[in-house]
Amino acid sequence: MTSKSLGKGANLPVAADSVRAVFGWSGGPGAPRVHVWALLVGPDGRVRADGVVGGPQPQHAAEPVETRPDGPVEVRLAALSPETDRVLLCATAEGGTFGGLGGLELLLTDARDGAPVAEFAIAATTETALVGGELYRRAGQWRFRAVGQGYATGWAGLTADFGAVEPVEAAAPADAAPAPAAPAPAAVVPAPVVPAPVAPAAAEPAEPDWVLPPALPAATEPPPSTVHLRMPPAPAAPPGPAPTTPPGPAAEPSPTPPPPPSTVHLRMPPSGPPGGADAAAPPYVPPVTPPGVPPVGHPGPYQGTPPAGIPVPSLPVDMGKRLSLRKQQVAVSLAKHGAAGVAARVVLVLDASGSMAGLYRKGTVSGVVERMAAVAAQLGEDRPMPAWTFASYPARLPDLVLGGLLEWLQVHVRVGEISLFGRPKKPRKGLLPGQVDMRMVGIQNEEQRVIAEVRAYVRAYPAPVPTLVLFFSDGGVYRNAEIERELREAVEEPVFWQFVGLGQSDYGVLERFDTLPGRRVDNVGFFAVDDIEVLSDPELYDRLLTEFPQWLKAARAAGILH
Structure with missing residues (x-):
């Protein structure tokens, strides 16, 4: 069984009762340290007061969600309470940006047998925090969406969008080393403070492994100019004719393009408000109208009823x-x-x-x-x-x-x-x-x-x-x-x-x-x-x-x- 390669914004149903989400990347000299988080969002669209899982709180006290500092996020979907409507799969970069990593992707698998469910290649430049994907309820079923939303403003950007509270630093021994196993849960104090990390003195404890980067001045995050969509390989001689449309209900088709190439470099729109040439010249083509009739749809003043004597269909x-x-x-x-x-x-x-x-x-x-x-x-x-x-x-x-x-x-x-x-x-030919x-x-x-x-x-x-x-x-x-x-x-x-x-x-x-x-x-x-x-x-x-x-x-x- 192979996983489905998703483009940004695509989604699919998740049949597994428990899933494991893993961020993958390749590093190098000067690459940042990545930390993984899960944010539990309530029905009101805001992160729950106790909804930050990761860092000093690697496991939720009541919900079946747990993380490791730079490892997987495990979620037992079937056991989540109605108080959790979505689980955001997030990561933060310490000591650099996600643009300094190669092959950044999010992999979703069945936690029971490791069977692949989905993979999503993430494009990043100056971001220090991102939402890689989300698990969400729809019509009584869990689904996964490839999000790929980055924030150059780090944790502060996530806070602005979802209301998450940064976990408070927990004390750590000076000689503590990152451990692959999840540490014991620690209390989280819900204080909306984003302190910049300060280099500790020699006699003070070393900075914990999970500390977030300092928030940058508020600004619109620079967007990636290109998204590299990893495409699934063409199937090898499947029995019967290949379908031309995705199987199953068509309510939420994936926008991922057909997969002849192994990789598609797709230029994505900027993330900020409209500007530049695109904003100045929207793709509007005025229609052809009879002589004397104002062009219908022309972006002009408040229009009255058609003038007398001009026929209306x-x-x-x-x-x-x-x-x-x-x-x-x-x-x-x-x-x-x-x-x-x-x-x-x-x-x-x-x-x-x-x-x-x-x-x-x-x-x-x-x-x-x-x-x-x-x-x-x-x-x-x-x-x-x-x-x-x-x-x-x-x-x-x-x-x-x-x-x-x-x-x-x-x-x-x-x-x-x-x-x-x-x-x-230019517009394509043959448009009416x-x-x-x-x-x-x-x-x-x-x-x-x-x-x-x-x-x-x-x-x-x-x-x-x-x-x-x-x-x-x-x-x-x-x-x-x-x-x-x-x-x-x-x-x-x-x-x-x-x-x-x-x-x-x-x-x-x-x-x-x-x-x-x-x-x-x-x-x-x-x-x-x-x-x-x-x-x-x-x-x-x-x-x-x-x-x-x-x-x-x-x-x-x-x-x-x-």
């Missing part, structure tokens, strides 16, 4: 009836929450990352868009709805005009694609007018980029009404610090962000925004649904619009809206 009869009924249901939901007759510009954002592929194939995303068109029509008085899609990069889609809803769904609702040779310089080359979008989750782009659009083209952003994603959120920064800054803007989770994945900081302090108003709403297709229209609209009227009142009282 008509909807199929059944779709038109559904839209009319849904507009009435939206109006009822608004009235129920004290916002009858309110007007707003509605912006749609669609996650196109690789894990969404199954939802696109099943038509779930198309169904969501059709239902959101009714929200935009009721709040925006049938004006065109601006729309974005995103994965590694955001892309502006043509505005959705109600009369062209059917054609819009057929042309623009698509999952992202991966390009083995970096981000293409206004269609985005999804290779430009990629397959990773980089929510902060599309949030920044929507914010820039709202600032550049103010509307006389507030803006409601309807943001759909299946999770996999890991840029928590960057997302939080964008949404905190957006508090002073006339925009409310309604996030909807399509499944049971990890939504990071989005789930915690209702309780985040330090904001004048709560500008974010979030809820998740296991299967949005079985949620009735009235219930969906009630959940979508519950917080929006409250935000309107609070924003007006705070002077954000006039």
Whole structure:
């Protein structure tokens, strides 16, 4: 049995009751010392108060999780309590960065018989802490995701994203040497202090083996420019025809490309906020329109209804009836929450990352868009709805005009694609007018980029009404610090962000925004649904619009809206 080689962001189910995770690398002169940790994350998305396993606490007091300083992490998944929703498999570098190591990878095996489960090649440069992968629950089953998130700010970066508390230094004899066996458990004092290690005097005890490197000044971690994906070898003459699609359910397909080469050097997008040429020139292609008609989707001012005398496409009869009924249901939901007759510009954002592929194939995303068109029509008085899609990069889609809803769904609702040779310089041939080359979008989750782009659009083209952003994603959120920064800054803007989770994945900081302090108003709403297709229209609209009227009142009282 061979393990499955995963690309960054890919995931797979874990059938083993107990697993062993091992970081592998090759060192050399000046290479850093690596220490391994497990962080236990609760259902709230934060590391539990007693959730740091490693260093002075190599074994958890209550959960079946244990580590060795530079060895494996062992987790008995079947025995974990509901208080642990995820286990982050982490490492820190002492005396250097992970860029000083060669062949850095994370291997996951069955702890009972050593059978390989997955392997993940990790790219690193200036990082001194990283989350290699995570074990997480989904629909009652444990899964593994290849994360590869690094932090040049060391443990402080992990703290900002997950709320982990650095273990407090334990005393060690001066002549103590690193031992392969796990030391006896020691108490952990939960103090959010990150002391820089100080060289001990000759008479003082030697520094313990597990001490973390000092935190660097806060900064956005420099990203790796290349990820080296180790690909599985081609199977040797398997019986029967080789399948063209991955076996099993298609809900979370792995974005790992097909495996003819043994290694693929994949250029990855930068980890920070958008900037440079990519931000200045997003991959947007304006559609071809009849003479005299403003280009639909052009990033311009708040648009009114089409001018008189210009024909607008008509909807199929059944779709038109559904839209009319849904507009009435939206109006009822608004009235129920004290916002009858309110007007707003509605912006749609669609996650196109690789894990969404199954939802696109099943038509779930198309169904969501059709239902959101009714929200935009009721709040925006049938004006065109601006729309974005995103994965590694955001892309502006043509505005959705109600009369062209059917054609819009057929042309623009698509999952992202991966390009083995970096981000293409030119769109591929054969695209329809206004269609985005999804290779430009990629397959990773980089929510902060599309949030920044929507914010820039709202600032550049103010509307006389507030803006409601309807943001759909299946999770996999890991840029928590960057997302939080964008949404905190957006508090002073006339925009409310309604996030909807399509499944049971990890939504990071989005789930915690209702309780985040330090904001004048709560500008974010979030809820998740296991299967949005079985949620009735009235219930969906009630959940979508519950917080929006409250935000309107609070924003007006705070002077954000006039």
